[in-house]
Amino acid sequence: MRLTLALAQINTHLGDVHANLEIHLEYIRQARAAGVDLLLFPELSLTGYVLQDLTPAVARRPSSDEPVFRRLLEAAKGLDMVVGFVDEDARHRFYIAAAYISRGQILHVHHKVYLPTYGLFDEGRFFAWGDAVRAFDTRFGRLGVLICEDFWHASPPHLLWLDGADMMLFTSASPGRGLGTEAQLESARWVEHINRAYASLYTTFVAHANRSGFEDGLNFWGGSTIYDPNGELLAKGPYHEEALVIGEIDLNQLHRTRARLPLLRDERTALTLRELTRILNDSNRGHR
Amino acid sequence: MIDLSINTDLARKILVGFIRSETTRAGFSRAVIPLSGGVDSSLSCYLAVEALGADNILAVRLPYKSSSPDSLEHAQAVIDLLGVQAVTISITEIVEPILEHFTDASQIRRGNIMARARMIVVYDQSEVFGGLVVGTGNKTEILLGYTTLYGDSACALNPLGDLYKTQVRQLARAVGLPEEIIQKPPTADLWAGQTDEGELGFTYAEVDRLLYLLVDQRYTPEDCTQAGFAEDFVSKVVDRVRRNHFKRVLPPIAKLSNRTIGYDFLYLRDWGT
Numbered sequence: 001m002r003l004t005l006a007l008a009q010i011n012t013h014l015g016d017v018h019a020n021l022e023i024h025l026e027y028i029r030q031a032r033a034a035g036v037d038l039l040l041f042p043e044l045s046l047t048g049y050v051l052q053d054l055t056p057a058v059a060r061r062p063s064s065d066e067p068v069f070r071r072l073l074e075a076a077k078g079l080d081m082v083v084g085f086v087d088e089d090a091r092h093r094f095y096i097a098a099a100y101i102s103r104g105q106i107l108h109v110h111h112k113v114y115l116p117t118y119g120l121f122d123e124g125r126f127f128a129w130g131d132a133v134r135a136f137d138t139r140f141g142r143l144g145v146l147i148c149e150d151f152w153h154a155s156p157p158h159l160l161w162l163d164g165a166d167m168m169l170f171t172s173a174s175p176g177r178g179l180g181t182e183a184q185l186e187s188a189r190w191v192e193h194i195n196r197a198y199a200s201l202y203t204t205f206v207a208h209a210n211r212s213g214f215e216d217g218l219n220f221w222g223g224s225t226i227y228d229p230n231g232e233l234l235a236k237g238p239y240h241e242e243a244l245v246i247g248e249i250d251l252n253q254l255h256r257t258r259a260r261l262p263l264l265r266d267e268r269t270a271l272t273l274r275e276l277t278r279i280l281n282d283s284n285r286g287h288r
Numbered sequence: 289m290i291d292l293s294i295n296t297d298l299a300r301k302i303l304v305g306f307i308r309s310e311t312t313r314a315g316f317s318r319a320v321i322p323l324s325g326g327v328d329s330s331l332s333c334y335l336a337v338e339a340l341g342a343d344n345i346l347a348v349r350l351p352y353k354s355s356s357p358d359s360l361e362h363a364q365a366v367i368d369l370l371g372v373q374a375v376t377i378s379i380t381e382i383v384e385p386i387l388e389h390f391t392d393a394s395q396i397r398r399g400n401i402m403a404r405a406r407m408i409v410v411y412d413q414s415e416v417f418g419g420l421v422v423g424t425g426n427k428t429e430i431l432l433g434y435t436t437l438y439g440d441s442a443c444a445l446n447p448l449g450d451l452y453k454t455q456v457r458q459l460a461r462a463v464g465l466p467e468e469i470i471q472k473p474p475t476a477d478l479w480a481g482q483t484d485e486g487e488l489g490f491t492y493a494e495v496d497r498l499l500y501l502l503v504d505q506r507y508t509p510e511d512c513t514q515a516g517f518a519e520d521f522v523s524k525v526v527d528r529v530r531r532n533h534f535k536r537v538l539p540p541i542a543k544l545s546n547r548t549i550g551y552d553f554l555y556l557r558d559w560g561t
Contacts, residue, residue: 014558052554176302181293214309216556217450219302240301 001252003140006036007224007245009237011213014048017058021046021068024083028075030244038080038140042171042211042224043112043147044096045084049173050215055126059088062099062106073104080138082145082209084171086127087111093128098145098171100136108136113156114149120175120218123149135163141251148172157198162269166254167205168198174210176221176240184239188221200231203257203264205249212242229257290497290515294455296462300335303447307339310445311420313561318419322410322440323347323374324477325362327470328448329424331460335447336422337370345372346417350406352478353380359477362469369466375413379405399478403439411442420444428453428492431499432525433532434484440476441535452499453492490521498525 008027013019024041031039043049046068047058062069062085072083080102087097087109096112111130115123133156135144144160144167151157151170160168178186191208199206205228212222224237226247235247258264279285311319319340321333336345347370349363360376367374382405387393393401414421423443425435427450435441448456453474460470474484474492485491498517501507502525507515512522538550547553 013561014556015560048558050556052556053552054555054559179294179299179302181291181295183295183298185298214306215558216310217306219306239298240305 001140002248002250003037004035004246004248005207005226005235006031006034006039006247007207007209007226007235007237008039008041008045009209009212009222009224009241009243009245010042010045011220011242012045012048012211014215015051015054015058016048017046017060017068020048021071024072025075027244028072028079028081032079034244034246036079036246039076039082040169040171040207040209041081041083042209043084043098043173044086045171045211047084047086048215049175049211049220050218051086052122052126055086055094056088059086059094061088062097062109064104064106069099069106073101073106076101077104080140082169082171084147084173089128094126095130096123096127096147097130098147100138100143100145100169102138107138108134108145110134110145110147112147112150114153116149116152120177121149133159133163135160135165141166143167143169145169145171148174151194151198157202161202161204161264162267165204166251167207167249168202170195170206170208172208172210173220175218184223185221188223188239192223192225195225196227196231196233199227199229201263203229203254203261205229205254207247209245210237212240228253290500292452292454292458292496292500294451294458296459299451299455299459300338300463303335304339307336307422307445307447310558311340313558314420314444316418316420318344318346318417319422320346320348320410320414320417320419321422322406322424323349323363323366324424325349325359325364325366325469326424326472326474326477327460327465328426328456330362330366330465330469331456331463332422332424332447333366333370333372334460334463334465337372342371343373344419345370346413346419347372347374348410348413349374349376350379350409351376352378352383352402354480355477356475356480358472362466362472365466366469373417377409377413379409382408395479399476400436400439402478403436403476407439407442414444422447423449425449426451426453426456428496428499429484430536431503431529431532432488432495433528433535434488435535437535452496454496489524494521495525498522499529502526502529 087095098110100108113130117124135142142164144165176185195206207226209224211220222237223239224245226234237243237245319336323329421443423446426448509522513519
């Protein structure tokens with residue numbers, strides 16, 4: 001089975017959900033015209049990234065009754081997509097979230113489980129921590145969604161793999177940093193290395209949509225990528241520019257790669273769990 | 289190994305995008321640059337032209353009677369090279385009445401008065417031209433506080449503030465600015481014979497390497513000494529960076545209410561755009 005995947009490497013308006021919705025609708029139009037099956041928007045694509053005190057003002061409850069989501073659900077007929085937003089739960093906690101939308105329905109919502117609160121990042125000050133990493137079934141098979149810092153940690157991709165995800169959809173609003181002599185920033189290089197590593201280690205597809213543009217002095221570097229289960233690069237967006245990056249995926253590659261390299265077959269999950277339990281119970285180690 | 293080399297194509301792409309984004313999001317399409325003829329302002333001007341187009345850039349030359357004629361000539365060379373709009377406004381007539389009032393003013397006071405007179409003229413020209421003031425300060429001088437507060441430090445956006453002086457030179461060379469401008473001794477040109485390095489007491493080449501370890505690589509002062517820098521040089525620079533921090537932050541507001549600007553009223557400048 002082949003499917004056409006697109007990464008919407010958009011720039012956003014900071015705190016203006018309606019202006020960002022219009023950008024989404026335009027990219028959805030372009031994607032449909034290009035025959036795209038699955039369209040991935042970056043982290044916080046409906047809101048912008050450095051929200052700070054704008055967080056409560058841009059938060060939404062994702063449902064078909066909510067005006068912004070209603071328009072997305074209507075526009076996305078025939079196309080699956082992932083959008084980034086701020087989710088406000090029933091008890092008014094705010095999460096960095098990504099919704100998977102398919103055939104007029106919200107199939108899955110992921111809450112970012114790792115909130116970077118160091119260096120230039122201050123997410124833990126404004127957002128609640130997500131508490132679940134789950135794969136989910138779609139018409140393209142079982143997938144998983146993670147948001148930026150989630151995949152800077154190795155455990156969430158590992159959990160998705162064990163939970164059956166054969167395609168990992170990663171979204172970011174990654175501020176560029178680390179200018180040296182290389183043609184891309186250190187942050188870009190790091191993300192590309194680990195995405196390629198996940199694709200190779202988990203013999204799975206890894207698609208990453210990263211935004212472009214600026215917020216005050218922060219640049220967002222784009223460079224969205226799709227890697228196949230061999231770790232080969234299938235598509236890559238330009239650095240620091242808006243783009244709709246399109247790549248075709250052959251899901252049969254999973255069969256071919258795993259016939260050659262049965263890492264999933266041989267993975268010893270029970271052993272991992274035993275050792276994790278032992279490590280967690282070892283009070284000297286101070287794990288949490 | 290300390291290597292301050294940068295990929296100049298990448299730096300240029302990001303800085304041009306930054307100037308374009310932060311100017312247009314503020315509702316402007318034009319920019320004003322105080323052009324001294326030194327490498328910092330020449331490079332800022334070059335990047336602003338690439339971001340907004342030469343027609344949308346006003347270079348302002350602001351000579352004082354004792355300014356070096358070379359400065360004016362070098363600024364003119366950049367204006368001719370880039371094809372920007374330009375205006376030359378002497379600050380002598382603004383500065384002289386103040387200095388006549390304080391005939392014993394130190395060189396520091398005189399220099400600060402000149403820098404602030406330039407700021408007044410540049411901001412006035414920005415109103416006339418309808419453009420934002422693009423700053424020219426680099427990371428070295430911001431860290432060392434080698435700048436006049438509300439003088440040359442005043443600007444609406446600062447493209448070069450995360451590049452050390454030696455990196456500014458590298459980028460200036462890559463974009464093809466005249467070698468004469470890149471190689472001449474950096475000077476605030478506030479009095480005859482003044483040079484940055486003479487006044488600071490060390491060279492940019494030396495201090496940039498030290499600042500890179502202290503700031504970018506998070507070395508402790510002791511780590512820097514072990515890496516080969518003289519102890520008194522390290523402590524002098526560390527002290528200078530700390531003492532001048534007030535120039536890098538907004539004045540603190542005394543907190544009284546539950547929500548106070550700067551502490552728990554937090555928005556980027558790009559708010560809503």
